Amino acid sequence: MTNPSALRHSGLPEINAADLSEYQKALEEGRRPRGEASDALISLRLLHPVSEGSDVYVPVSPSSAAEALVAPLEQKQLELRSMINGIRSTLAAFEAVHSEVRSKEAVPLTLLTGGPVISTSVASSVRNSTREILTVQPGGSRPPELVAETIELNLALLAKGIRQRTLYQHSIRKHPVTMAYCRQVIEAGAEVRTVTEIFERLIICDDTVAYIPTSDLRANEALEIRHPALIRFMRAGFERSWEGASPIPANDPRLTRKENDDAVLLRIAELLVEGHTDESISQRLGMGGRTVAKRISALSLRLGSRSRGQLGYLIARSGMLDETGPDPSP
Structure with a gap:
């Protein structure tokens, strides 16, 4: 028996045992009168009139019937292929025009390799900015030589009225060189805030070009981005972090130090409970390994922990990670 589902999709009638029996009878008798011929056999071209308009039908071989049914389909297929x-x-004919125009457009993503190449590109975009520069600087203190290189340019841009907003991690508040730089640019009109943990290094100039590292393992590679949708996405991430960050006052940056120290301690406790190593915590919070070890040691002493595993348990039991839990500060 044939597959009924396949016949339905092909537009052909379903056949049954009676149709097979009638076809056998037609073959044995050599002909069938129209009144006794099955509509299914006629549709399948297994019964064909002797002549046009004749009421007498003769059986046709299945292969000949298949050719009669397939021929118009193959013709349609040829016509579709030709179309x-x-x-x-x-x-x-229009492909060459399309390629020529697109080749003249700005490339939305450019891989920059090598420190000098990256610095030149970033400096050019920063100098050509006319409205706003957003910067995210993960890690702790900034090298003194880098601070000296950037301070003059940043002050010049601020003097022209270009808004500058920078996000650092809380750990910079204990670094005199970086804090001195922050106070100087803040007094000139820049805005600087700090958070416990930063998503990644980022520079956005006038919402037209952005720079990000390609990976943690490639310090000498960066991606220059000029795609509007990607820049909007990254700016949205910056704004979310900015809203939750702590401002550095121009007059006394120590005003929020206790608040920031508490936030850092809470984040260390969270990372410990999640199973992070000292090295991982150090990288995520932009703190030195010794500083992290010192904080963990103090936390262990406060909670009476004798081991790393017990410390995680005691942190969870203490309630210090709950929103309404006790103040973690001494």
């Missing part, structure tokens, strides 16, 4: 080739051939 497809015609469409492609016609539009191919």
Whole structure:
């Protein structure tokens, strides 16, 4: 028996045992009168009139019937293939024009390799900014030589009225060189805030070009981004972090130190409970390994922990990670 589902999709009638029996009878008798011929056999071209308009039908071999049914389909297939080739051939004439115009457009993503290449590109974009520069600087203190290189340019941009907002991690508040730089640019009009943990290094100039590192393992590679949608996405991430960050006052940056120290301690406790190593915590919070070890040691002493595993348990039991839990500060 044939597959009924396949017949339905092909538009052919379903057949049954009676149709097979009638076809056998037609073969044995050599002909069938129209009144006794099955509509299914006629649709399948297994019964064919002797002549046009005749009421007498003769049986046809299945292979001949198949050819009669398939021939018009194959013709349609040839016509469709010819139409497809015609469409492609016609539009191919426009491909050269399309490629030429697109080749003149700015490339949305450019891989920059090598420190000098990255610095030159970033400096050019910063100098050409006319409205706003957003910067995210993960890690702790900034090298003195880098601070000296950037201070003059940043002060010049601020003097022209270009808004500058920078996010650091709380750990910079204990670094005199970086804090001195922050006070100087803040007094000139810049805005600087700190958070416990930063998502990644980022520079956005006038919402037209952005720079990000390619990976943690490639310090000498960066990606220059000029795609508007990607820049909007990164700016949204910056704004979320900015809203939750702690401002550095121009007059006395120590005013929020206790608040920031508490936030750092809470984040260390969270990372310990999640199973992070000292090295991982150090990288995420932009703190030195010794500083992290010192904080963990103090936390262990406060909670009476004798081991790393017990410390995680005691932190969770203490309630210090709950929103309404006790103040973690001494």
